[in-house]
Amino acid sequence: MLRLYDTRARAVVPITAGQPGHLKVYACGPTVYRDAHLGNLRTFLLPDLIRRIASHSRLQVTVVQNITDVGHMLDDTGLGGDGAGSDAGQLGEDRMLQAAGEGGDALRIARHYEAQFRADCDLLGINAPTASPRASESISAMVDVVQRLLQAGHAYVGADGSVFFDARSFPGYGAISGNRLEDLRPGHRFDGATDPSKRFHADWALWKAAPATRTQLVWDTPFGRGFPGWHIECTAMLLDHLGEQVDIHTGGIDLRFPHHEDERAQTESVVGHEVVRHWVHAEHLLFEGRKMSKSAGNVVLMSDVVARGLSPRAVRLAFLEQHYRSQVDLSWDSIAAADRLLKRWRALASKADATMQSTTAAYAADIVSAIADAFCDDLDTAAAIRLLRTVERSDASDALKGAVLLACEPLLGLGLDRAEAAADVQVPADVASLLAQRAVARAAKQWSESDRLREEILGSGWVVTDTADGQQVSPSQP
Numbered sequence: 001m002l003r004l005y006d007t008r009a010r011a012v013v014p015i016t017a018g019q020p021g022h023l024k025v026y027a028c029g030p031t032v033y034r035d036a037h038l039g040n041l042r043t044f045l046l047p048d049l050i051r052r053i054a055s056h057s058r059l060q061v062t063v064v065q066n067i068t069d070v071g072h073m074l075d076d077t078g079l080g081g082d083g084a085g086s087d088a089g090q091l092g093e094d095r096m097l098q099a100a101g102e103g104g105d106a107l108r109i110a111r112h113y114e115a116q117f118r119a120d121c122d123l124l125g126i127n128a129p130t131a132s133p134r135a136s137e138s139i140s141a142m143v144d145v146v147q148r149l150l151q152a153g154h155a156y157v158g159a160d161g162s163v164f165f166d167a168r169s170f171p172g173y174g175a176i177s178g179n180r181l182e183d184l185r186p187g188h189r190f191d192g193a194t195d196p197s198k199r200f201h202a203d204w205a206l207w208k209a210a211p212a213t214r215t216q217l218v219w220d221t222p223f224g225r226g227f228p229g230w231h232i233e234c235t236a237m238l239l240d241h242l243g244e245q246v247d248i249h250t251g252g253i254d255l256r257f258p259h260h261e262d263e264r265a266q267t268e269s270v271v272g273h274e275v276v277r278h279w280v281h282a283e284h285l286l287f288e289g290r291k292m293s294k295s296a297g298n299v300v301l302m303s304d305v306v307a308r309g310l311s312p313r314a315v316r317l318a319f320l321e322q323h324y325r326s327q328v329d330l331s332w333d334s335i336a337a338a339d340r341l342l343k344r345w346r347a348l349a350s351k352a353d354a355t356m357q358s359t360t361a362a363y364a365a366d367i368v369s370a371i372a373d374a375f376c377d378d379l380d381t382a383a384a385i386r387l388l389r390t391v392e393r394s395d396a397s398d399a400l401k402g403a404v405l406l407a408c409e410p411l412l413g414l415g416l417d418r419a420e421a422a423a424d425v426q427v428p429a430d431v432a433s434l435l436a437q438r439a440v441a442r443a444a445k446q447w448s449e450s451d452r453l454r455e456e457i458l459g460s461g462w463v464v465t466d467t468a469d470g471q472q473v474s475p476s477q478p
């Protein structure tokens with residue numbers, strides 16, 4: 001049985017699906033105003049690992065991951081951070097509009113980075129979520145939640161026309177992070193400057209009234225023209241897509257507070273009971289000793305990894321070699337070492353004996369079972385990789401070692417099978433990006449854009465074909 005560290009319970013607990021046989025996971029998704037760096041991407045590996053081990057355990061898994069394409073998220077916390085759990089930002093800054101620049105189209109920018117994000121996830125072997133709702137397309141669900149909170153007396157309209165959540169109306173505040181409401185001081189950590197429109201310093205905006213100068217990312221609603229607060233989008237999309245019982249909610253460690261605390265208060269206040277059974281958080285990534293962040297100047301993108309001739313899946317392997325709750329300290333040396341290990345394992349996998357004898361098949365099944373046990377033990381991927389290193393060093397035949405590695409591939413996601421390994425090496429990052437943009441266009445039924453991207457991909461020397469399993473590419477010149 002899968003066991004995970006539940007931040008609220010402060011213990012490793014058994015995970016059972018509330019609805020038998022069906023695990024429901026909500027993952028805080030990316031904020032799409034710039035490229036996701038490796039630290040952000042590590043956070044998104046967490047729901048992928050959960051899905052892989054749950055599927056292995058024959059559970060149906062639904063993963064919903066929001067796309068934050070409404071650029072408000074820094075206003076109402078004063079702490080900065082985004083859906084991926086990254087840098088601290090400045091109060092009142094609107095990064096989405098800032099990224100669009102004067103006269104730029106904010107949603108067009110958002111679509112570009114969303115496609116790039118999807119391409120990066122594909123390179124890392126992170127499977128697409130079951131659903132990826134966009135904040136900008138979920139406004140009516142948010143408006144509905146805000147109205148229900150107003151009716152129930154959990155929210156009020158402030159002096160500036162914004163709608164605020166009344167923090168003191170939710171007695172369970174602080175259960176995830178341990179930050180009790182009475183200990184939060186105005187101007188101290190929680191909120192850079194107390195907004196005079198609020199009744200209480202720890203209240204937060206559900207809906208922000210827009211200044212007349214704001215022309216993009218604003219919506220007309222029963223409570224005026226404005227845009228949503230950050231936390232409300234996760235409450236609305238979680239309830240909309242998963243219903244009133246969710247087994248696991250994931251996110252980066254810095255989303256514990258205030259994002260998840262505020263989200264939980266809203267969600268439970270609107271439905272009247274506990275919705276999320278388990279909160280699971282991934283630690284920060286360090287790079288060469290410091291937290292990966294723009295301000296530290298050590299941001300590494302997937303394109304940087306590709307540019308150095310390293311396999312993107314080597315990054316995944318480097319992540320798997322550490323526990324998701326430890327602060328992995330990555331370096332170019334450690335990624336290069338993982339790349340060498342990956343090459344050896346792919347070479348072994350290519351020698352796998354497809355027609356295994358019953359004794360060797362039993363050996364492979366035992367190893368798969370041990371790997372699954374490690375995953376079930378709070379995703380102890382480090383133990384899983386150590387075990388496979390032991391197999392590699394054993395005196396078993398290469399054919400057997402390869403068969404074992406291939407059998408573990410569905411849990412590992414390292415692209416050890418030849419087809420994926422080939423794709424991983426050969427498809428350049430810019431083509432992968434175009435493919436991801438085309439997938440987004442097709443999902444939105446934008447057929448002319450899809451055709452245009454097909455031509456652009458062809459111009460880069462690749463032929464794309466649409467199959468039941470999605471897009472497949474091959475070089476246009478054999």
Ligand SMILES: [Zn+2]
Binds near residue numbers: 083
């Ligand atoms: Zn969220």
